[in-house]
Amino acid sequence: MTAIRSATLLIAAILLGVSFPASLVFGAAEIPLDVIIDAMLRFDSSNADHLVLYDFRFPRAVAALMVGASLAVAGAIMQGMTRNPLASPSLMGLNAGSGLALVIGLVFFPSIGFTGLVMLSFLGAFLGVTLVYAIGASHTGGLGPVRLALAGAAVSALLGAVTSIIVIYMAAAQDVLFYTAGGLQGVRWPQLALVLPWLAAGLVGAMVLSRAVTLLSLGNDVAAGLGANIWLARIGGVIVTLLLAGSSVALAGGIGFVGLVVPHIVRMLLGPDYRWVIPGAALFGAILLVNADLAARMLNPPYETPVGLITALIGVPFFLWLARRY
Numbered sequence: 001m002t003a004i005r006s007a008t009l010l011i012a013a014i015l016l017g018v019s020f021p022a023s024l025v026f027g028a029a030e031i032p033l034d035v036i037i038d039a040m041l042r043f044d045s046s047n048a049d050h051l052v053l054y055d056f057r058f059p060r061a062v063a064a065l066m067v068g069a070s071l072a073v074a075g076a077i078m079q080g081m082t083r084n085p086l087a088s089p090s091l092m093g094l095n096a097g098s099g100l101a102l103v104i105g106l107v108f109f110p111s112i113g114f115t116g117l118v119m120l121s122f123l124g125a126f127l128g129v130t131l132v133y134a135i136g137a138s139h140t141g142g143l144g145p146v147r148l149a150l151a152g153a154a155v156s157a158l159l160g161a162v163t164s165i166i167v168i169y170m171a172a173a174q175d176v177l178f179y180t181a182g183g184l185q186g187v188r189w190p191q192l193a194l195v196l197p198w199l200a201a202g203l204v205g206a207m208v209l210s211r212a213v214t215l216l217s218l219g220n221d222v223a224a225g226l227g228a229n230i231w232l233a234r235i236g237g238v239i240v241t242l243l244l245a246g247s248s249v250a251l252a253g254g255i256g257f258v259g260l261v262v263p264h265i266v267r268m269l270l271g272p273d274y275r276w277v278i279p280g281a282a283l284f285g286a287i288l289l290v291n292a293d294l295a296a297r298m299l300n301p302p303y304e305t306p307v308g309l310i311t312a313l314i315g316v317p318f319f320l321w322l323a324r325r326y
Contacts, residue, residue, distance in 0.1 A: 001271070005270050005276050008269050008270060009270075009279060009283060012283040016290070019291050020290060023291075023294045024053060026294060027297050027301070028297070031049050035049050035053075038050075059189050059191075059192045060293070063184050063187040063252060064292075064293040064307075066199045066200075067199075067248045067251060067252045068287070068290060069203065069282035069283070070202060070245070071089055071255065071258040071285055072258055072259055072262035072266075072285025073202070073203060073244060073278055073282050073285065074241045075087065075258070075260055075263050076277050077206055077278075078237075078241055078259070079217075080213040080216060080277075081234060086319070086322055086323065087148065087260075088256075088257070088258075089244075090156075090255075090257055090260065091153065091256075092129050093131055093152050093155040093156055094125040094242075094249070095125075095128070095254045096160050097124040097126070097127045097155075098122075098125045098246055098249035098250065099124070099160070099249060100124055100160075101121055101125075101127070102121055103166055105117050105120045114190070117250055118198070118246070121246040121250035122247075124246070125242050125245050128155060129238075132151045132152045136148045136152075183255075183296070195247045198247040199247050201243060202241075202247065203244070203282060205239070206240050208236075209233060210275040212233035213237065213274040213278075214275065216234070217274065255308045255311055256308060256311060256315060257311045257312055257314060257318070261318045264318075264322070266284055288314075292311050293307045293310075
């Protein structure tokens with residue numbers, strides 16, 4: 001079984017190794033692979049192709065890789081900790097909460113800077129997921145998968161409505177469209193350099209927590225019987241999830257369904273052990289978003305489709321199938 005899992009991760013790494021260069025080659029204008037290699041080895045600021053690669057495509061491709069990995073890992077941790085197959089950052093209020101906080105920052109505090117927006121994104125994500133769990137837990141029947149999903153949908157709709165009211169009333173549609181639609185076209189090196197340490201810390205933290213998440217996925221009683229510190233593991237999981245989801249929304253806006261779809265696919269391929277699921281989710285999440293972003297650029301060039309719409313086209317049917325199943 002270990003050999004099969006290792007082979008699956010190796011194949012995923014190869015697919016990512018093919019997808020990443022493709023995201024650099026293709027776009028409104030195709031740039032040959034030899035030019036990309038030349039730009040990496042001997043950057044020439046007077047070469048237009050080199051500038052396009054350095055200023056636009058490289059940071060965008062790296063952002064797609066990291067955000068896809070982070071959202072998928074955040075979804076895997078949420079599903080494992082809550083034993084809820086419908087849990088994900090987009091469905092549990094994290095994306096909507098982050099989006100509302102970002103809009104408040106952009107509209108009412110325009111000089112706050114990107115660092116302040118990242119902090120607001122964390123705060124908004126925490127607010128969103130707290131509201132979802134508070135509403136879901138208020139029912140005497142407990143936190144069932146569908147009930148929690150409905151609470152997440154309600155909170156996301158509410159926070160989204162508040163976001164829309166602010167945008168319309170303050171006539172700020174152009175300023176916040178990027179965040180509400182979800183996309184990577186605005187990512188540049190300064191924003192990426194600020195967010196990457198948070199994403200990297202979240203991914204490392206997820207790997208550290210992988211054994212604890214596996215135990216939690218078996219139930220609290222079993223986890224406690226096997227020596228897991230349940231409360232410490234849950235606090236760590238919440239912190240890691242907020243780091244991953246909050247940073248991702250701050251960088252790329254509200255990209256949904258990556259954290260829902262990828263963990264299920266990975267568990268089908270690698271089994272329920274989160275020491276394998278988390279690295280698998282990181283690889284497959286990166287593959288999904290890198291290719292979704294490439295599709296968003298190639299559907300109607302030179303115009304772009306928001307990558308959040310591409311992931312929604314994949315995720316909505318999957319969500320409906322899961323809802324019927326559970």
